[in-house]
Amino acid sequence: METKIYTLVMKGKPEGPFSLEELKALDVKPDAFIRKPGMDDYKEAHEFEELRSLFGFKQQFTAPQYFAGFDLRLLAAAIDWFLVLFVVAVAEFTYILAFDKEDAVQLILLSNLVALPLLKFVYQIIAETKTQFTVGKRMLNIKVTNLDGLKPSFHQIFIRNLGKIGSTLTLFIGYLYSFLNKKQQCLHDVWAGTLVIKERLI
Template structure:
């Protein structure tokens, strides 16, 4: 039953209960509940339909589980691996039609700058999509969101990835700063007002 909820009562999950049943259960705003399709429990006041049913004031959940810079680096390496694989397939296909060894090397090396550009475009468009992250981030279960937990816009995603130049040109200090920030925000996150969170309550 997709409209039914599991309810934590006296520390134990019970149910499922229908909305009609829940209305007579004297639930409080901080009662933990879980509905089909939810990855984790939420408090009742964080769910719009329960607020409407039970008269609670809707409160947006704040992100609590942040992705550390080393996990984000691993996600970036996965993305580069995916891009490099496609790059090699395309380049090897092209150079197979070239006979001169010199031209083969020249073609292979001349298109290397495409890789970071492709990574930039991947970041901008995928982080602003409903996916909220690149392939690497999705594989590791992390997402990019606004500081208020909403989806970032395309312009915000673009600026965030431009600001990464500061984190990079600082010899990595901008990334290392994330280890010393309570919300694991690197310089580009703080400038763009974004968070990278573990995909648990979103």
């Protein structure tokens, strides 16, 4: 006997539970609200992979409405730079105290010219791939998405962060490009097919 796990909102009231076969007989629409055990809230039918297969639905996306401007991006980057600098400074200070390497201070400072940008590059890729935001972005309630407003792929995140080098080396023209389009994409966002959005207008 097929498991009945789907609760369907019908005429404004939750009905069920139903099995997949029973849902098929009810002629469920893509925007019908459905819930399965363990879910915190209802979702539309097109959001369930098994229902898309059953009914031939196409998954629908709600296009992002609010985009992070240059000011929010700049502030988020400043927060992230401060975080990276703080972590590195603490680590280096601890190393100098523990191993009495005062003579290595100049070498450490020079190595930071390479180490800091590389560390930030790796940090951003890891953070944005896993959660779509860095600490700075999280504090400002903004995140990186693909053009549909969904989680971007690792490839997109990598291209985006690699592209930031080009946006910087072109005298920041890549960043200023965000003023020229409605979605406020920097050039590296255009190259990667990404957006930086905010959940609401702030």
